[in-house]
Amino acid sequence: MKLKTFSLAVFLCVFCASLFAAEPYAWYRADAGLQSSGGVVTSWEDAGKARSLTHIFGTPRVWKVKTPTGVTEVVRFDGSAAVWQPAQSWGRLEGARTVLVFARIPRGADGVLCDGSTRSGADAIRVPGDDRGWQVLRFERTAGALGGFILGADVATKNGLKCDVAEVLVFGAALSEAEFAAQAARLKQKWGEPVDLPEADQAQPFAPFAGLTTKYLRKSGEDGVNTYRIPGLATSTNGTLLAVFDLRHNNGGDLPGKIDVGLTRSTDDGETWSATQRVLHFDGSGVGDPTVLVDRETGSIFVAALWSKGNRAWNGSGPGMAPAETGQFVITRSDDDGVTWSAPLSITAQVKQPEWRLCFNGPGRGIQLRDGTLVLPAQFRDAKGTPHSCFVSSRDHGTTWKMSPPCVGPTSESQVAELSDGGLLITLRDESRSGQRLWAKFDGKQWSEPWRALPDPTCQASLLRHPNGTLLFSNPANAKSRRTLTVRTSNDDGKTWSDGRVVDPGAAMYSCLTVMRDGRVAMLYEGAGGLIFARFAVEGANLAALSEGRFETTGKFGWWPARHAAKVAETKAGVEIVFLGDSITQNWETAGKAVWEQHYAGRKAANYGFGGDSTQHVLWRLDHGEFDGLKPRVCILHIGTNNARHGDFTPAQIAEGIRAVLDKLAVKCPQTQVLLLAIFPRDADATGEMRRKCEAVNALLPALADGKRVHFLNLNSAFLQPDGTLTRAIAPDLLHLSATGYERWAKAMAPKLNELLDRK
Numbered sequence: 001m002k003l004k005t006f007s008l009a010v011f012l013c014v015f016c017a018s019l020f021a022a023e024p025y026a027w028y029r030a031d032a033g034l035q036s037s038g039g040v041v042t043s044w045e046d047a048g049k050a051r052s053l054t055h056i057f058g059t060p061r062v063w064k065v066k067t068p069t070g071v072t073e074v075v076r077f078d079g080s081a082a083v084w085q086p087a088q089s090w091g092r093l094e095g096a097r098t099v100l101v102f103a104r105i106p107r108g109a110d111g112v113l114c115d116g117s118t119r120s121g122a123d124a125i126r127v128p129g130d131d132r133g134w135q136v137l138r139f140e141r142t143a144g145a146l147g148g149f150i151l152g153a154d155v156a157t158k159n160g161l162k163c164d165v166a167e168v169l170v171f172g173a174a175l176s177e178a179e180f181a182a183q184a185a186r187l188k189q190k191w192g193e194p195v196d197l198p199e200a201d202q203a204q205p206f207a208p209f210a211g212l213t214t215k216y217l218r219k220s221g222e223d224g225v226n227t228y229r230i231p232g233l234a235t236s237t238n239g240t241l242l243a244v245f246d247l248r249h250n251n252g253g254d255l256p257g258k259i260d261v262g263l264t265r266s267t268d269d270g271e272t273w274s275a276t277q278r279v280l281h282f283d284g285s286g287v288g289d290p291t292v293l294v295d296r297e298t299g300s301i302f303v304a305a306l307w308s309k310g311n312r313a314w315n316g317s318g319p320g321m322a323p324a325e326t327g328q329f330v331i332t333r334s335d336d337d338g339v340t341w342s343a344p345l346s347i348t349a350q351v352k353q354p355e356w357r358l359c360f361n362g363p364g365r366g367i368q369l370r371d372g373t374l375v376l377p378a379q380f381r382d383a384k385g386t387p388h389s390c391f392v393s394s395r396d397h398g399t400t401w402k403m404s405p406p407c408v409g410p411t412s413e414s415q416v417a418e419l420s421d422g423g424l425l426i427t428l429r430d431e432s433r434s435g436q437r438l439w440a441k442f443d444g445k446q447w448s449e450p451w452r453a454l455p456d457p458t459c460q461a462s463l464l465r466h467p468n469g470t471l472l473f474s475n476p477a478n479a480k481s482r483r484t485l486t487v488r489t490s491n492d493d494g495k496t497w498s499d500g501r502v503v504d505p506g507a508a509m510y511s512c513l514t515v516m517r518d519g520r521v522a523m524l525y526e527g528a529g530g531l532i533f534a535r536f537a538v539e540g541a542n543l544a545a546l547s548e549g550r551f552e553t554t555g556k557f558g559w560w561p562a563r564h565a566a567k568v569a570e571t572k573a574g575v576e577i578v579f580l581g582d583s584i585t586q587n588w589e590t591a592g593k594a595v596w597e598q599h600y601a602g603r604k605a606a607n608y609g610f611g612g613d614s615t616q617h618v619l620w621r622l623d624h625g626e627f628d629g630l631k632p633r634v635c636i637l638h639i640g641t642n643n644a645r646h647g648d649f650t651p652a653q654i655a656e657g658i659r660a661v662l663d664k665l666a667v668k669c670p671q672t673q674v675l676l677l678a679i680f681p682r683d684a685d686a687t688g689e690m691r692r693k694c695e696a697v698n699a700l701l702p703a704l705a706d707g708k709r710v711h712f713l714n715l716n717s718a719f720l721q722p723d724g725t726l727t728r729a730i731a732p733d734l735l736h737l738s739a740t741g742y743e744r745w746a747k748a749m750a751p752k753l754n755e756l757l758d759r760k
Contacts, residue, residue: 022179025093026051026149026170031072036062037528038206038505041075044083044151051090053083053149055117057157057555059205063164065194074194077152079111079160084150086554087118093146098171099125099139100180102187104164104194107131111161112154114168117554121147122155129162134193136184140174150554157555166191206505210647211520211543212536214503217243217264219530223276227252228262228531230363230460231512231524232292237299239517241266242338243524244290244303245531247278255313255327259286261305265338268624269516270533271551279332279341285309287330287344291376293366298397301334304376306360307344317358319383321349329360329378333398351392351403357381359403362389362414364462364512369418374398377414377426380406389414389428407440408450415463417471419493427463427473430456435479437461439494454488454497455479464513466521470538473497474511474523482509485525489539503534518547518623544649544657547619557612564621567608572629576757577605578672580618580661581638584680584736585609592742599746606632614642615657619664627668634756635665636749638677641735644693651696658697659704666709673756675749676705678714682735686724711756718748 026046033045033052041060044053058081062073075083099114109129116122123146125139151168153160167187175183208214218228227248234242247262261280264273280287280303287307294301306313307328317327329351330344352359362377369375374394381387388406391414395402407414410431417425419441428438428450436452454475459482461475470489477486477500485508488500504527511525516535523534537546550560577600579585586609588596596605608626610617618639621627639661643654658676665674678698683691698714705712719730719741726734730741737745 022098022171022173022175024048024169025097025172026090026168028053028151028168030074030166031067034062034073034075035528036073036203036506039203040205041083042528044075051085051149053085053151054089055084055086057082057084057153058160059207060152061205062203064197064202065164065166066197067190067194068192069190071197074164074166075151076164077161079109079162080153082150082152082157082160084117084554085148087116087121087148090117090148092121092148093170093172095143096172096174097141097146098173098175098180100169100171100175100183100187101137101139101165102134102167102191103137104134105129105131106162109162112159113137113161113163114149114151115154116146117148117150117155119155121145124154124159126159127161127163134166134191136187138175138180138184142174146170148554155554156558164194166194206502209501209536211541211546211548212501212503212534214532214534216529217273217524217531217533218245218276222530224249225262226250229510229526230289231510231526231531232290232303232363232365233512233514233522233524234292234294234301234365235514235516235522236294236301236337237296238337239267239269240337241270241514241516241522242292242294242301243273243531243533244279244292245524246288246290247276248288255286255288255306256308256311256316257286259288261287261290261303263303263338263341269518269547269549270522270535271549277341279303279334280305280307280330280344282307282309282344286313289360289363291361291363291366293374293376294368295374295397296368297372299335299337300398301338302331302366302374302376302398303334303341304329304331304361304366306330307346312358314358314381317381319355319357321352321354326352326356327358327360329392331398347392347401350401351378352380355383357383357385362391362412363460363510364413364415365464365514367416367418367465370422372397375416375424376401377416378403379412379414382406382409386410387412387431389426391416391424391426404442405446407447408438411438413460415461417463417465417494419465420469421493425463425471425494427461429458429460431458433458437475457482460510462511462513462523464515464521466515466538467519468538472513472521472538474503474513474525476508477502483507485511485527487513487521487523487536498539501536501539503536504532520546542649542653542656543647544615544643544653545619545660546616547623548616549620549624550617560610560612563610564624564626567621568625568628570606572631574604575606575630576633577603577753578608578627578630578632578635579605579638580608580635582609582613582642583611584641585638586611587736588742591737591739592745594739595742595746599750606630612642613639614646615639615654615661618661619657622661622664622668627665630669632669632672634673634675634753635669636675636677636753637661637665638680640679640697641682641690641694644679644690644697651693651700654697655700655704658701662704662710672709673759674710675752675756676701676710676712677749678712678716680737681716681719681726682731684726684734691726711752713749713752715745715748718744
């Protein structure tokens, strides 16, 4: 690999050379293709649109600079950030190729500027920092392959480089000197010597709160659908996530338009989703604004929407009851967990007054009350056209429906939650444009006086009661603009609300919340470019006791999903001893291999250790099939050291996470004896911060053992010198064990293990 820089004098003398004699295979311009949210890059578009970098690692920042043409943006990598695209989307270059980068690399920086994003196409370009300011960097290869592309780090998202990048061109050929000179001249003339704007003028990066994960569910333009809007989200009695939304085929406009209601299902907590089903469709007319509702007593699922036959939507609908006169309140039903759906049924005649101009559902989700009543948020326009929020309810599992008294007008899209006293709290879109949310309570007969609270830009919002009693509310927390999507909590039935946690600081509109089967909260919302699915725990929840998977297929944990799949597929019959834990357990396969062969290979033992795992990752693995079918006599559990190092967990929270793993094992393997090991020592001596934290956890673990099914064992003295020091002969990095360390583990544990194996 050759690296060259070019002077301005040489640029100018060759500037008239052909600028694009060689067409770039991929071209990234910070002044034209950056997408960002809250000061953080969310994607970097390829000028040709085919090879955009849509995967983000860390927090690559948008950085403002002044150039000859004015203020623009570049990308700032901090050494722990990258943007990339997998090979299956980006493609693969074989043979000669050239990468040109206009970048600034500070003195002392040293790392990988770019690489392939797959190991079979890795081609790391490592660059030392020289503090020479902005430069045109030229990298050439004459052979080999570049599969996928990652900028800012290597294929493993390690060895990152601190640098600022303005433009990147990748060519599938070697450039002649004239071609390089022309490109270099163009870059230097265009960018000059960019000057940083002060820190105060830079966008401050958005840091997602702990436990928040987001990803696109559907992007605009996918599957031939111009725009996806109006999200609804619910969890079935089987734990399936059901997402509904408008399929706006031709444009982003409301009804009446070519719109259907789509649905997609996820049976793995939102990791993968089914292909889109059209659950509501009318030939020649549109149907949209869906609401989804689950009957938890029967398992039935309902999707309600507005059918506009011709122009019978918000503005074109009139009095009357027939489809030709007024918009129709229609419902479809599924009795097989959302796989198939009934023909639509109009309940307009049951709930609408003939003089009203329109009556239909309020988009989002419905609820079921503690007495079994089904409730769908609704809205209508009276004879004068004034909109009123309301709800419709069914006491016979959706066979018949009844309209509630109307709320004050002008109000529209609402959501409803049941309160601790059995009353209802409704949150209303205030059509008077007050810049605040409108609220009211229903006591079973009449509505309270409404009140205004919380900023709102006249937009739909979501309201949810968690099984723990907490109310959650999400909306764009801005009085004027649909942005800064925020989720708040209330522990006093909506009298007061928390300051909230920001889910998306950028443009965001409608949202819908549901509680997942593991107690976490899922959200589907309208973000930049499509519908985004988010997951998080209730504010104040202990993340160490909630399951969390890993799903990246490249980078530090790119191997994790494949190992999980292999463990799920492993033969379970006959296994008598299972080791469950993190890298210290997994390394029985490497540093401890010879010891394993001696002590366990002939004893029908299996290794379920995963490097980097914390309690939450073990919970996820148990939830997703790894122990299904396993009936070991003994399970050896060693987990918690990564919780101590990552996530700011307290010792009590870590112990609670370990308890959650034990509880899960009791369900998965009720006859198995569990040997719970103290977290092994780390750091050189007892004064080390991590050693002290792990010992604080260990002090709480004996209380988790009952001596009947769960047994606690502290082996730590076997690894330490008499003075309490941990030597590198036992743990070379003062954490992971050597072969000698594994030998000590096996011998120290043998008496207790044999005792448990001998139990009838």
